[in-house]
Structures are given as C-alpha cells and as structure tokens.
Amino acid sequence: MSTFKDKIKLKYPTLSSGHKKVGKYVLDYPQAVAMKSASQLGQDVGVSETTIIRFCYALEYSGYSELQAEIRQFLIFQKSSFQDYQAMKAGEANQPNFFFQNMQRDQAHIQKIIEQINEEHLYRVAKKIYDSDNILVAGVRTSFAVAHWLSFALNIVRGNAHLVQPGVDDINFLFSKLNNQSIFVAITFHRYSSMTLDLAKLAKKQGAYIIGITDSVLSPLEEFADTLLPINLSSTSTLDTGPAVLSLINAIVAGVAVIDKDAFDRRREGYEKFNPGKFLI
Template sequence: MIGGNQVTVYDFRDLIKSKYYNLSKGQQKVASLVLEDSYFVALNPASEIGKQIGVSETTVIRFCYSLDLKGFSELQTMLREQLWSAENSLENFHKEKLELAGGSNFYTNVMKKDCSKIQETILYLNEQDIHTAVQKLTKADNIYVSGMRASFGAAHWLSFALGIIKDPVYLYRQDTDDLYQVMNQIKENTAVIAISFHRYAKETVHFAELAKKRGAFIISLTDSPISPIAKYSDCVIHLFQAKRSTLDAAPSLFSVMNAIVSGVSVKMHDQFKQRQKQFDLLEINDMFYME
C-alpha cells in the first residue's frame, strides 16, 4: 500500500525509477539495492542494508518516507509479498534444477539453466513495455540500433531481423559511421534501440543521449531500470539479472528481442508478406545453397 492505494510490483518499481534522480546520493544507493537485490532488502534489517551499501540506517528509513511509505517495515512487507508470489511461480522449476544437480549432462544442464534465466526474466518483465516498443518501431520513419562491445552481436542480429520486416533499419557502427552524419538522419519520428549491459559502454549511452536531444524515441534493453542508459530512455525494457553479466544475459536478451521482432511482424503483416514476395523473386542461386 502506498498512499492508501494497492500497488503491483511494476507500479512499485516504476515509482522508484520516477523518483530516483530526485533522491539524495545515499538514497539512490538504497533504491539501487531494492531494485537489484530485493531478496537482501526483504530479509535484513535497515541497519544491515545501510552497512551493505555504506549509508546510515536513517538514510534507509528516509528512502522509505520518500516513497510515501510509513517506514522500513512497510517496505519489507511489500517486497516479501512480491517475492513470495514470484517464488511460487518458480517453485516447480527450482525443484527440477535441484534434481539435475550433480549429473553428468553438463551441456544440457547449461541449456536448462538458460531456460531458467528466461523464466526469471518473464516474471519481472512488464509486457506493456514491449508493447510500447513494438508500437513505436512499427510507426517509426527510421530505426537505429546501437550496442557496443559485448552487446554488438545482439545489436547486429536485431537490426538484421527488423530489416527483414521494414526499412530503413540501421546498425550504428562506431568504428566506421560518422556520428555527426548519423545524428543528422535522426528526427522526431526516429526510433532508437540501445542495448546496454554492465559495465555499460559509454558510447551507447552517449549515442542515446544525443539521439534523445534530436527528438528520437529511445528504447533501451538493459539489466537495471536505473542503469546509465535509463536516464535517456522513453521505454526501458528491464531484463532481470541475478548477477550482472552480459554473456549470461544473452539467452534472455535474444528471447526478448525475438518477442519484439515477432510483435513488429504481426503488426506489419501485410508489408512483411510483400517484402517476403520481393525477396523470393531475387536470383538467390548465387547467394544461398539450394536444397
């Protein structure tokens, strides 16, 4: 309950995000911990929370007041209720993993763990965010996809997949593209997808910042709702990560990207079918091996 109103996990997280940049530095640390390690906050006293992140117990309590909560106990009650609901959804899946522990099928078990990560992402994902992204991508005059370093492969795949459905879709390549010329192509009806995971490449954040100033709609795929890219994003698609790792995030990231591409293809069904016909008319014998 906040201000006498019942809130969902999505409402609560959105509330923290909306207030984040108005909080003190110490309270921002508390907010980050609540968003990124709800279990720890739900199960430990305020003094231990403060010790963990280097702030006072008073700062933790003031953070609760900033959210219109009555105190730290109300924050813990809300978090425990939300986590209990999530644990029920994962209970059977977790039992299955315990049964697999210690087995010899290492590679199979790794793939099963990937499935578990996707399931966790689903639990924390706000489907409305994906719907918003799909709507903007469908209506955009042009699309730019940006992702640097470990995120570049994902950005390349996403730009290719979206480019099959509509055009123009561009992949921003820092090593060959002139940033000034690219920004001249970005306008109010441009959609930018920025992929940014820990340790958050500055180039991606800078690209989003400049595109935002040009009036583009910024969609970010990231591992934290308060990651550096979120500040410049109109739509943050948060992929839950128990541990920050771009490589470990790959299964969930590609699953979410596939969901986005699928949504765009459904929204643009007629155009997609027309482009498919045009593709089939091409002389492809010199491009692909034919069965």
C-alpha cells in the same frame, strides 16, 4: 539471501525521488559508502543525513551502520562477473547432464523475463518501431552481437534499420537524419558503455524515441529512455544472460512482423525473389 543490491532493485520503484538518488549512488559507488559517514554520504549525494537514514529504514535495515557493514563484506568477497561465470561452470563440469543444465538455466532466465516484462510495453515498442521511418540500433562489447542481430532482423521484417558502428559509420550523418519519427534502440548492461549512453543522449536531443534494453531500472540508460525494458536476472555474467536477451528481442521482431500481415508478405515475397547469383559465390 538478498544483498543490498537486491533490496535496492526490489524497492526502487516505490522509493521517493530522494531515496532513488541515494540508491543509485550506493550501487554506483559502494566503495565510497563503505568509507563515509552518513553525513558525508548525504553531502556527496545532495541530500540530508536524515534522508540517508530513512533510506536505510526503507530497505529494512536497522540503520546506516548495518547497511555499511553489509557493503564492506560485499567488497571483501566481490568477484568479477567472469570469475562468477568460470566458478559456476567449473563447479558443474563433473555433474551429469552438464549441457542440459545450462540450457535449462537459459529456459529459467527466459521465464523470469516473461514474468517481469509488461506485454503492453512490448506491444508499444513493436508499434513504435513499425511506425518509424528510421531505426538505429546501438550496442558495443557484449551487447554488439544482440544489436547486430536486432538490426538485421528488423531490416527483413520492416526495413530502414541500421546498426550504429562508431569508428566505421559517419555518426554525424546518421544522427543528422534523426527526428521525432525516428527510433533509437540502445542496448547496454552492467559496466554500461559510455559510448552507447552518449549515443542515446545525442539521439534524444535529435528528437528520436529511445528504447532502452538493459539490466535494471537503475541503469544510467533510464535517464534517456522513453521506454525501458529492464532485464533483472540473478546472473552477473552477460554470457549467461545473452540467450534470454535474444529471446526478448526475437519477441519484439515477431511483434513488428505481425502488425501488418500484408506489408510483411510483400517484403517476404520480394526478399525470396531476389537471387544475387554469382555475386555471393
């Protein structure tokens, strides 16, 4: 059964600009929607009460009261993503082929991303990265491992990639080097990191091309991204979506590697010839 969140995400690309504002507000502040009248909600969002009602019709609700009732039910039974993850795994623990079932779920998530993402967008991202002279990658908390792997892989196949680590790096120095030939890859998912968003905003001001990898077209990262790659999966836990995200990123790295085979071969040969010897022992 689809929820109000599912309906907003499904309809979002076809909504008017006013309805999109309402949709973002409903997703970000469901508690407020549960308590306010349509008129009060319109004042908070900056649209008319009529726009609120028409937004509900666009989502195929009979009116505002039906949407509000569903949101109230959602808030009563809402759990954290970790609780969802824990409950799902506990329910499957005694079933046969537990490990294979989890691997098959990863497989299904990857297939869903294949169906959602436009391959032309992936080619555009790979070409932008290849043509850039400076690549910064940012992701914190659950996105850190993915960001780290992407920067590492891009350094092998392309070079000039750097993982941004606030608190370790000199952010002023790194971002002073950004220009319109630079790429900034921002990776963040639900409970979006304000740090990653602030870095994307700063990179945008410096003229960098922003690639956003996130979980929805409604992500606040959409405001800054020149190309947004939204990964819309039913799972609410990033622990379950991680393998699919890595698969998407691996495809991007592969795309960068094959744009210029001769250049990649030269990088590979240099990489394989290097022998650090005792320094890494």
